Every structure is written in C-alpha cells, then in structure tokens.
Amino acid sequence: MLLLEGRSCYLIQILPVFFILGSVELFYNRETRSILLPTCLFKNVSYITPAFLKKNGIKALVLDVDNTLTSHNSQQLAPEISAWLQAMHDAGIKLAIASNNTKKRVIPFAKAIGLDFVANSAKPLPYGFMRAQKLFGVAKNEMALVGDQIFTDVMGANLYGIKCLMVEPLAPEIKASIAFKRKLEKPIMAKYHKNGGAYISAKEKQ
Numbered sequence: 001m002l003l004l005e006g007r008s009c010y011l012i013q014i015l016p017v018f019f020i021l022g023s024v025e026l027f028y029n030r031e032t033r034s035i036l037l038p039t040c041l042f043k044n045v046s047y048i049t050p051a052f053l054k055k056n057g058i059k060a061l062v063l064d065v066d067n068t069l070t071s072h073n074s075q076q077l078a079p080e081i082s083a084w085l086q087a088m089h090d091a092g093i094k095l096a097i098a099s100n101n102t103k104k105r106v107i108p109f110a111k112a113i114g115l116d117f118v119a120n121s122a123k124p125l126p127y128g129f130m131r132a133q134k135l136f137g138v139a140k141n142e143m144a145l146v147g148d149q150i151f152t153d154v155m156g157a158n159l160y161g162i163k164c165l166m167v168e169p170l171a172p173e174i175k176a177s178i179a180f181k182r183k184l185e186k187p188i189m190a191k192y193h194k195n196g197g198a199y200i201s202a203k204e205k206q
C-alpha cells in the first residue's frame, strides 16, 4: 500500500481560522458565494451510489474521515459504511483519504480499511487533492470530494475545481471549534436548500 503523508506544521493548524474569516466575506459576496456550496448533499456516504457516480462521470473519490466515514477520533467503521466502501471497490471507483487530522489518528484508520491517505492535508488548501489526483490518474472532472464540512471540504473541492459530494455529519460535534463552524454553516446551507440544492436522502431517487 502506498502511503501518502502530509507535512506536519503548526501553522497548518491555525490556517482554518483565517479561511473561516475569509469565508464569511465570501458568503456575503454574491460573486463568490458559490465557492461555499456543494455540488450535491447526501444524507450519508451510503446514499452515494455507483449509479450516481457513473451518471456524473465520477471515477474517483477523495474521502474525508471525521464525521464522514466514522465519528470523531473513532477507529470503528459502521457495517453500513463498510458495505459502501466494498460497493465502491466492486464498482471500480478509486478511493483515497484526505484528512486534516493528524497521522496518529489517520494512519491506523486508513490501514484498517486499506486506503491510501493524506494526513494533515490542510483542506481547503489543495495539497491533499493534488496528491490524490496524482495517485488516481484521472482528470479533475472525473473526481469528487466526499466530506461533511463547508470551510474545509466544500471550499477545498471548489477551489481545486472538483465536484463536492457533501454528507451530513454522522454524529453531533464534540469539539467546540467545529461546533462553532457548524453555526457559521447554517445560513449557507439554508441558502443552499432555499435555492433548490440537490439533497439525496432516499436511494431510489437516484
């Protein structure tokens, strides 16, 4: 298994603060608001089907970990998510992890499910997406990010120019910093729904 490792840097840990502040400005600017909006919102990853990916020309997925594949700091994988990963493999979808969390958290999780990874990926910066695209060997329009947060996952995917398949978080936030970001996300997602943004919460609708 090829291991991709992000660079550990304390500066990276505080970068999201600047991105959040900048994002507030982006949201209130009509010209740039779309950078904070996902391509599509799903109830959870299991609602992202091979049929949906084929229909949209997506051959590879960059996966967030915390509250996307499992709850924060958990190494456990729910049977439903495990089955989804197997379905993706069976459909020939290329998968890799890009997480802003540390190597200590990401390495055992990625090894357990047999996926290549980038830890400390500093989303919304493009580092993790660039490494994943090189690994996948696909064009930008053939890959998508799967993640649960606007100011890291959605913004990062849009800045890099790939589709963003946003999922609702698996569990309530336990970290105060993320709970705060969720409050900032609320008006953005309210706008998304008000404008008729796609929300897939039933597999048969695909």
Ligand SMILES: [Mg+2]
Pocket (backbone or CB within 6 Å): 064, 065, 066, 067, 068, 147, 148, 149
């Ligand atoms: Mg997450």
